[in-house]
Amino acid sequence: MAKDTTGRLHVQVKTGGKRKLSSKLWLERQLNDPYVAKAKREGYRSRAAYKLLEIDDKxxxxxxxxxxxxxxxxxxxxxxxxxxxxxxxxxxxxxxAIDLLEMGEIPGVTxxxxxxxxxxxxxxxxxxxxxxxxxxxSDMAANTTGHRKTDQLRIVGLVEAAALFASEVLNPGGTFLAKVFQSGADAELLAQLKRDFASVRHVKPASSRQDSSERYVLAMGFRGGA
Structure with a gap:
């Protein structure tokens, strides 16, 4: 093990057997991610909890x-x-909580x-x-293909679908928060959100990995509803 620039021990995963390089890099990143370790200590199911904590605190x-x-x-x-x-x-x-996958029980969550x-x-x-x-x-991310344009279309399509869903179920004054990537929400979606909400901004919490293009679109003050 070596120390990184912060003085923490840096775990390196050996390649070998059937482990692909991408799997090695992912595992190494997980083992050395302070938010992964913190989530385990504090009983959160994923490091993503800290992203919502930061956004909500602000x-x-x-x-x-x-x-x-x-x-x-x-x-x-x-x-x-x-x-x-x-x-x-x-x-x-x-x-x-809604998902296609099964999810273990959480107190206070249906x-x-x-x-x-x-x-x-x-x-x-x-x-x-x-x-x-x-x-x-929504902290959802579309399945990626490795083809940049195709992946961007999938990401935008998923966020647009989530925004449409939100417009059908939100109370007036409600909030929509969703993961986007790269340059953020595309122009058409951004224009729609600005029509439907009083304020729209992009945010990137500190717990988002710095090498990630991940950002979030935050729309507050829903103008619709019933």
Missing amino acids: YRLLKPGMAVVDLGAAPGGWSQIAARRVGSAEGKGKVI FAQLDFLAEDAPARLLEMMDGRADVVM
């Missing part, structure tokens, strides 16, 4: 008693934070294994919540 999205929808929630790091911040485990708010792209998904969610949401958030 912009105050999550308040006690709110109704929150977490799209693509598994493994549940964002749902954990939302449940704690809105007080859903104590009956003060609601957190509905999980629905469904496709949010399904035509009846918004209606099913509204029924589950017995009302509209105050926050719709």
